[in-house]
Amino acid sequence: MRTGVFFENYHGEEQLWDSRTAKVWMAIFVGAVATLPWWGSDYMVAMACIVGIHLIATMGLNITTGSAGLISLSQAAFMGVGCYAVSWFARWGLPFWLALPLAGTLAAAIGMLVGLPSLRVKGMYFAIATLAAHFVLSFLFREWTPVTGGPRGVTVPPANFFGIELAGDRRMFYPIFACALLLGLAAANIGRSYVGRAFVAVRDRDISAEILGVNLLRYKVLAFMLGAFYAGIAGGLLGYFYGAITSEYFTFSLSVFYVAAIIVGGLGRVLGSVLGAVFMTFVPESLRLLSSALSGSVPALASLLLPMGQVVFGALIIAFLIFEPHGLAQVWARVRRTFHLWPFRT
Amino acid sequence: MNAPAAALGLSVRDIAVSFGGIHALRGVTMTAPAGKITAVIGPNGAGKTSLFNTISGFYRPDAGRVILGGTDITSTPVHARAGMGLARTFQNVALFRGLSVLENIKLGGHHLMRAHPLAAMFGAASSRREELALRAEVEDRVIDFLELDNVRHKPVEALSYGLQKRVELARGLAMRPSVLLLDEPVAGMNREETEDMARFILDVQEEWGVTVVLVEHDMGMVMDISHHVAVLNFGELIAQGTPAQVGRDPEVVKAYLGGEAQAVAA
Amino acid sequence: MTDFYVLIEFLLLGLLASGISALMALSFVLVYKGTHVVNFAAGEVMMLGAYLYYTAAVVLKLPPAAALLLALAGIALASAAIEALVLRPLAGQPTIAILMATIGMASLLHGGVEIIWGQDPLETPALLPRFPVNWGEVMIPGAAIGNFVLASLLIAALVVFFRFSRAGIAMRATASDPVTAATLGIDIRASQRMTWVLAGVTGTVAGALIVSSGSVSPALASSALGVFAVVILGGLDSVAGAILASLVVGVLESLTVGYIGGKMRDVFPYLVVLAMLIVRPYGLLGTREIERL
Secondary structure, eight states, rough: OOSOOOSSSSHHHTTSSSHHHHHHHHHHHHHHHHHHHHHHHHHHHHOOOOHHHHHHHHHHIIIIIIIIIOOOHHHHHHHHHHHHHHHHHHHHTHHHHHHHHHHHHHHHHHHHHHHHHGGTTOOOHHHHHHHHHHHHHHHHHHOOOHOOGGGGGEEEEEEHHHHTEEOHHHHHHHHHHHHHHHHHHHHHHHHHHHHHHHHHHHOOOOOHHHHTOOOHHHHHHHHHHHHHHHHHHHHHHOOOOOEEEEEGSSHHHHHHHHHHHHHOOOOOOHHHHHHHHHHHHHHHHHHHHHHHHHHTTTTGGGGHHHHHHHHHHHHHHHHHHHHOTTHHHHHHHHHHHHHHHSSSSS | OOOOSSSSEEEEEEEEHHHHHHHHEEEEEEOOOSSSEEEOOSSSSSSSSHHHHHHHTOOSSSSEEEETTTTTTSSGGGGGTTGTTEEOSSSSOOTTTBBHHHHHHHHHHHOOOSSSSHHTTTTOOOHHHEEEEHHIIIIIITTTHHHOOOGTSBBBBGSSSSHHHHHHHHHTTOOOOEEEEEESTTTTOOOOHHHHHHHHHHHHHHHOOOEEEEEEEHHHHHHHHHHHHHHHEHHHHHEEEOHHHHOOOOOHHHTTSSOOOOOOOO | HHHHHHHHHHHHHHHHHHHHHHHHHHHHHHHHHHHOOOTTHHHHHHHHHHHHHIIIIISOOOOOOHHHHHHHEEEEEEEHHHHHHHHHHTTTTHHHHHHHHHHHHHHHHHHHHHHHHHHOOOEOOOSSSSOOOETTTEEEEEHHHHHHHHHHHHHHHHHHHHSSHHHHHHHHHHOOOHHHHHHTOOHHHHHHHHHHHHHHHHHHHHHHHTTTTEEEEEHHHHHHGHHHHHHOOOHOOOOHHHHHHHHHHHHHHHHHHHHHHHHHHHHHHHHHHHHHHOOOOOOOTTOOOOOOO
């Protein structure tokens, strides 16, 4: 039983996981998830893929909005960019491991454009700018038929990883899982580096940050580009996963979904992104399961699923904002603290 | 902290700053001698903070120059002045609430970081090494020096006002400045905290050779620790010299009577 | 010569449509001016108001004017409830929290309305009599003129209220400096609640006017997103700006749709928003937000 966590050098304190226990649990968790295709049902694997994609987009948004404080309502549009990009790259014959990062980079480039107004406007005004950018991009997705296939959408050839065709949920699970893991580590690394600190400084008090030498434009645009990059990767994986996509997927509601995920999960923390993405994915999913279970006895319920989902979403968001504004990550930290020194009280 | 061997002085020449019809500063020329403590005093509204904001780069002067150790920095962007050796604290404590004391102080070292952001993302060894070196430097030179070791992991909002001000000073020191601007460093502090802060400021100037410029209302402290004093009133410089000289200047005495009549002890 | 008349027709239609969009924009500006909240649920509140009007007029079979009054009463209650249950507990939280709260509200209202009334369009009786007006070669639907007149009257009433009535002045004081207002004995809670009530009422009138020329459906809420163009152009906290901007946007939109095509209607407001935010973020008449160093 531990009485606390102690270190003898700075290196120890600066690690990502601060104790052997934490590392062991992490390894067990990662191992369990990594082997899911072997022991999980089809449904579980498919859900895990969806969660993984949502997780990547959420982590990106948590860098832009959670850490750097730039409210972005256009994450879904960046995902769309990534998705359409892979459809083109894949059709040109580019292999999966090249098409995906390129798609992310393209999304980041668009992100840079959308992020430029951040030096002119702040806070709510900037949020409205991203809202407008989202709808302009959506419009392009719907109307720019030669590139995006218009309302009919595009197909994405299955991912080809050094000869292995990654078709089907169980095969796509691995790239999604790998990307989520790598990008999660990257986000955590940013968080504990000077870049992450600069982001938080820009969020909390950008005037002070400037005095300390932080180039505001550079860091705001960087935060935006990183968020868009993550979204582009998520969108690309989405394209490979579904094999076909239409513009109807990348709605404003999806952008809002990701903002909700970072608020519910916890701003600025990778753990928050994980908890938020998982929670937000499972709420509509549980509703769907519940309604199909009850639809035998109450048939009208099925048609009410969508509006019920909206009501539940709205109520959940408001409840979290009022009662748990720091999100599930905070709840997790509280629980963890209780168990840290169990059976002693903290 | 390795301050440059010959600390740089700061001077402003003929600075004029106005907003609409209001002249915040008019023809202000003053020098803060290298490696010494200079105090800028004056009644409320005299333009002291405007002067600091001009030196920091937030206000572009309508006329005049800001010269840091021989280099004209009048048109240098705000964020670039950190790299030239200029550090500053604020009147209202401007710490970052989302970060701990240690992280706030580490941010002072931001302009010294050379690792590429992408390298930081991948946890590259070079980036980790730089980060740990910064940590070691901040701990040994700043945290120890300002006696902040037992609060360094606390979130800044949990600290008392006096400690927060000290953390802000620490953050400024982590910038390895040659010139340090302190905007009312002891405002709102009790006697004990004021003496502690005064002691720290003296140590900073003596041990590290930093040029300190401070805006202050606490006349006792100003007279005790400054080598050089500049007096502003209604945006103009009305006196400059040693504390004793300034204290005897009739213009200065007149400026202070009727406002916050603090006895200017010679 | 017909081209000229076509142009006049588009111009007039745009101008007249701006009456309703001015009401919507005003609803938005009132909330921002009074409480510094950007109300993403403005469209949904308007939609709820329109549905209440439908219920009063069709289900309760009240004459249109009475139905409108009942709907206004209902929305007043709903707005007060929103302010008390959602906004007040969140006072002081960061921008993103408030933004998400209004988005959550929007979602809740949208879903709630769909559950209660279903998602199919429901025919609504006209508030004002319908008749086309012919002016030489130019034809304008009479409803458009009626809407404009009613909207103008309501806006004028609001302007008078804010300038001359005690409650109006109290609300302006609260908006400008809540702390000082409180020390002067103004009940700032009541003022802020009143702000939301007035905003809801204004939005509902706009909603009722829109649906009286056809039917009400949940899609009504999304048509309100165009209000962003108007308020950004005019300035988020400027009443005069909202009125001016709605005229400009109304005319521009009508011309764009007329000459370039209906599809552009969807994206036009957002292009306006982006252009304004880059060129003049605080709008034509908005106050510049200044940060104290």
